[in-house]
Structures are given as structure tokens and as C-alpha cells.
Amino acid sequence: MPDGGIAMTEILIPGPDAQRALRDAFGRFATGVTVVTVATAAGPVGITANSFASVSLDPPLLLWAPARASRRFAAFHDAEDFAVHVLGADQSELCRRFAAAGDDWEGVGHRRSDRGVPLLPGALARFECATEARHPAGDHVVIIGRILRFSQRPGAPLLFAGGRYGGFAGG
Numbered sequence: 001m002p003d004g005g006i007a008m009t010e011i012l013i014p015g016p017d018a019q020r021a022l023r024d025a026f027g028r029f030a031t032g033v034t035v036v037t038v039a040t041a042a043g044p045v046g047i048t049a050n051s052f053a054s055v056s057l058d059p060p061l062l063l064w065a066p067a068r069a070s071r072r073f074a075a076f077h078d079a080e081d082f083a084v085h086v087l088g089a090d091q092s093e094l095c096r097r098f099a100a101a102g103d104d105w106e107g108v109g110h111r112r113s114d115r116g117v118p119l120l121p122g123a124l125a126r127f128e129c130a131t132e133a134r135h136p137a138g139d140h141v142v143i144i145g146r147i148l149r150f151s152q153r154p155g156a157p158l159l160f161a162g163g164r165y166g167g168f169a170g171g
């Protein structure tokens with residue numbers, strides 16, 4: 001009998017043959033979508049990320065995880081400061097843009113924080129952070145940020161699950 005009478009896939013052990021399945025299983029967890037930004041010597045860099053999580057209120061900490069395989073990895077890993085922008089449902093263009101490339105800021109009206117970090121307008125929430133810790137974690141690194149400043153606005157979030165974007169159905 002399947003678990004609880006509801007059919008699930010066969011139980012798999014993580015490994016090279018199960019990598020696609022593990023990715024799909026992770027994708028069952030619905031998330032919001034963020035864009036993380038840093039300043040580099042070559043200009044501002046952004047990346048779309050859904051590995052964001054809130055961590056601690058006191059001290060105020062959050063996390064996200066850049067992939068080692070990313071061409072943008074060094075910029076994000078090495079940055080002393082970064083900003084996390086929680087995207088609204090009306091910001092899917094920013095999501096796609098910073099999934100495709102980190103240095104395409106054409107037409108993106110942004111300004112710099114007092115610590116030089118590029119800040120995007122219109123996010124549902126924005127957290128300006130100082131890098132507090134870097135924890136190696138397999139093919140990613142978990143970056144812990146200490147929140148120095150934050151702001152927010154009301155609005156519907158952009159959601160991501162099963163490789164697809166969507167919106168909030170609840171009232």
C-alpha cells in the first residue's frame with residue numbers, strides 16, 4: 001500500500017541516476033522569488049534566487065545559496081555587502097532578466113545604497129545585508145547575511161513551484 005493510500009513515486013536514494021528526480025522533489029516546495037544584487041568592480045550584478053530563507057530575528061539574519069557552477073558565483077561569494085529583493089507578482093520581468101544574465105541592467109532604474117549596493121525599486125521587501133558567514137554546502141555555498149536596513153510594501157508575491165511561476169490563490 002502506498003504511503004497514506006496516496007500514490008507517490010518509488011522511494012529513491014540520492015545519486016547520479018536520481019539527480020533529476022531530486023531536483024523535481026525539491027521543486028515541490030513552493031517558494032517566493034528574489035533577486036540578489038552586489039556591486040563589483042565591473043558594475044552591478046544581479047541573480048534570481050529562490051534559495052532565500054529568513055533565519056533569525058535577533059540578531060537579524062537571512063540566508064541564500066549561490067551555486068558554485070554559476071559564472072556569477074565569485075561576485076556573490078566574495079561580496080561583503082548584498083541586497084535581497086523579494087519580487088512581487090508584477091516583477092516577473094526582473095526575475096527572467098536576472099535568471100538569464102547578471103549584468104543586463106539596461107532600463108532597470110536602480111540606485112546605490114550608502115554602502116554602494118545596487119537597489120532595485122518596487123520589490124515587496126528589500127533587505128540590505130552585510131555578509132556574516134559563508135558555509136560550504138556541496139555544490140552551493142550558504143551565505144548568511146546580517147540585515148542592516150530593510151523596507152517593504154503590500155502586494156501579491158511572485159511564486160515559483162514545479163519549475164513554473166504562479167500567484168497566490170488564497171484571499
Ligand SMILES: Cc1cc2nc3c(=O)[nH]c(=O)nc-3n(C[C@H](O)[C@H](O)[C@H](O)COP(=O)(O)O)c2cc1C
Pocket residue numbers: 033047048049050051052064065066067068069070071072073098099100101102160
Ligand atoms: C526561480 C529561480 C530560482 C533560482 N535560484 C537560484 C539560487 O537560489 N541560487 C543560484 O545560484 N541560482 C539560482 N537560479 C539560477 C540563476 O538565476 C541563473 O539562472 C544562473 O545563475 C545562470 O547561470 P550563470 O550565473 O552561469 O549565468 C535560479 C533561477 C530561477 C529561475
